[in-house]
Amino acid sequence: MPPENLLGKEEGQGFVQLMQQLPQERLALAIGAVAAMERAVKLTVEYTKERKAFGKPLMDFQNTAFTLAERKTEAMIARVFVDWCIERLVAGDLDTVTASMAKYWCSDKQVQTADECLQLFGGYGYMQEYPISRIFIDSRIQKIYGGTNEIMKLLIARSL
């Protein structure tokens, strides 16, 4: 391979370079998780205000309102944490442990949010014509790629 095609400054440093970029990759997954959570909550609020069961909108049932209040709160917490991580990344000091926390926690919350929001769509939530179904399907891989969430917890635990 011609030397001008070398990626980075020094030959043989590919693995080191890859490792250095992992916090950024993990943060990118966390950002995607936050966006998916926010969209799931928005779609579900719209749907539950419109869909009626037993003569009233689903949103008027306390279980629906409380579920969505919890999911919206967690989406907000995730956004604030992720925004803070972005600031650290831009400043050049996003460390592996913090990025692992963002990846693991936000993707866990993404899966929970997608699952609980889908539940509020009832049977329609299982149909791929409804975007919440796609949000649910796409959420599951987030706990696996980019380093599984178990590995994220190992990395966090090592720093304790």
Ligand SMILES: Cc1cc2nc3c(=O)[nH]c(=O)nc-3n(C[C@H](O)[C@H](O)[C@H](O)COP(=O)(O)OP(=O)(O)OC[C@H]3O[C@@H](n4cnc5c(N)ncnc54)[C@H](O)[C@@H]3O)c2cc1C
């Ligand atoms: C759609 C998709 C896209 C992907 N994209 C990329 C990509 O772009 N680049 C890339 O490099 N890789 C990519 N991957 C690979 C992905 O990162 C791996 O699948 C992931 O890291 C898990 O590795 P594994 O599949 O070998 O599972 P395994 O390592 O076999 O893990 C299986 C299970 O055992 C657990 N486990 C393993 N080791 C431990 C341990 N020490 N302690 C506790 N539990 C443990 C895991 O958490 C998991 O639950 C992608 C995978 C998928 C499915």
